[in-house]
Amino acid sequence: METHHVTHYSQTPHQLSPSAFEDAYYNSRLRYSLLHLAIIENISEEFITEALQKSLKVCHILGISSHRHFKKIYVFDTKDSALHTDWLMSRNGFNLIVMQIPSLNTKIAQWLWELAES
16 A cells, blocks of 8 residues: 655744845956955055045945945965955956056056956
8 A cells, every 4th residue: 555745844944045146146257356456566555445435435426235246354474474455356346346456557458458348
């Protein structure tokens, strides 16, 4: 004789909500950091900070969630035993920062040209 089992399913939502999936997706797109700005020679930390603030403001003005393109992280440097702030960025976020840098040199010009072509 064959027996059947009744399986009860919980009414509580699944552990991975759609917003968690969306957050994971956007976090996977954060492939750049401030270290990638090494392509720009002789740029001060002040210029980088100003460009970052302007880029975040662009997102705010347009109603774009900046956390989808910029994520503050902390990096511990074992050489000098110090904690440094860095930012992970999407390609769009990184491009915004490059466009906000006030000084223009060959490498910035090349990056801007690549942006114009894409």
